[in-house]
Amino acid sequence: MRSRAIAATLAGLMLCGITLIACTIGEPGTGQDADADTSLTTGAAATTTAAAKPPRISVKDGATGVEPWDGVMVTSASKLLEVSMTNEQGREIDSKFNADKTEWTIDEPMGYGRTYTLTAKNVDGKTSTATFSTIVPDRQATAAVGPLDGSTVGVAQAVSFRFSVPITDTKAVEDAITIETSNDTEGGFFWLDPYELRWRPKEYWEPGTKVDVAAEFYGRDFGGGTWGSSDINISFTIGDAVETVIDNATKTLTVTRNGEVLKSFPIALGRDGAYDTPNGTYVVGDEHASLVMDSRSYGLGLDQGGYVTPVDWATQMSYSGIYVHSAPWAAWAWGNTNVSHGCVNASPENARWFQETVRRGDPVIVKNALGGDLSPYDGLGYWNFRWEQRSGGSEDPNA
Secondary structure, rough: OOHHHHHHHHHHHHHHHHHHHOOOOOOOOOOOOOOOHHHHHHHHHHHHHHHOOOEEEOOOOOOEEEEEEHEEEEOOOEEEEEEEEEEEOOOOOOOOEEEOEEEEOOOOOOOOOOEOOOOOOOOOEEEEEEEEEEOOOOOOEEEEEEEOOOOOOOOOEEEEEEEEEEOHHEEEHHOOOEEOOOOOOOOOEEOOOOOEEEEEEEOOOOOOOOOEEOOOOOEEEEOOOEEEEOEEEEEEEEOOOEEEEEEEEOOOEEEOOOEEEEEEEOOEEEOOOOOOOOOEEEEEEOOEEEEEEEHHHHOOOHHHOOEEEEEEEEEEEEOOOOEEEEEEHHHOOOOOOOOOOOOEEEEEHHHHHHHHHHOOOOEEEEEEOOOOEEEOOOOHHHHHHHHHHHHOOOOOOOO
């Protein structure tokens, strides 16, 4: 009996050992033999799993406050069969695929305050859908940009931006602007106030320089709930170096072109001690064959010695109201006495010649006047900023 029991026990242990060995031949839980070729079945399963993935949309379904500048993308591991994105009015948004149709992007900017629905399907029949809405700005900033597209301007001309609302994030505006020149001209930004921005060269432009300006404002966050309204692109060319020097010591105005004197004539400036014409560098602005000059526009009432006077051949030098213009009533003063409220008085013939000779952007330098200096914050006085005062410079007043 005992010997049979021992034999039975040994037989059981041997059987159990064989069973345990058999259970560990393959990978745990696979139920496969170690020698079996699993490459075909494993590869097929992986391919099926990858192909079964639906397209991926870059914007989450239900998202709000999406920024139009960010754009929308759809990607897929397999080829995209069809993708459609429409706004709440049912208009389909322009779009494009990459070469192998595994990537799709919109090809136009999204609008503010719009709701879009996007549906994407790949060749495996997998579909993804997302509905989302874009940000609604508190306000939009439009910008008037100068000079005019296609124009030829003087060597002192700046690229000017005048915004419809005050800008709080000035860096965001600067980052959205690209200025390319034909000769790699160095330049910088100068803010006159929260509405007015200038970009000017470090030195006067070289004649013949070509300038391209691209302002990608649309969809940009300018801070304080303000967003850019639209993109702007302009190009212009720099003309001859025409410079005017107005010397109070001699009461003369002299114009040179590329270093050659064209003409010099007598003038009268702002009345000494009361309305002195400031020294400094001005820039030619608007030109008027005739203009009514009204002192009340800068706070000087008629009962305070002000005036409402029609003048001819008025060429703007500053935002503060200084012009070169015809003043036949001051013929006795030309070349010897300052009699104006700050303007440059000349004969009708000389005032007309001046206007027909200079162009927007030409520099005008006033020197030896008895008053102070033209403020760089005057709209056409930006050459009176030191280079170090540019945005990001060592003397940036807004830093």
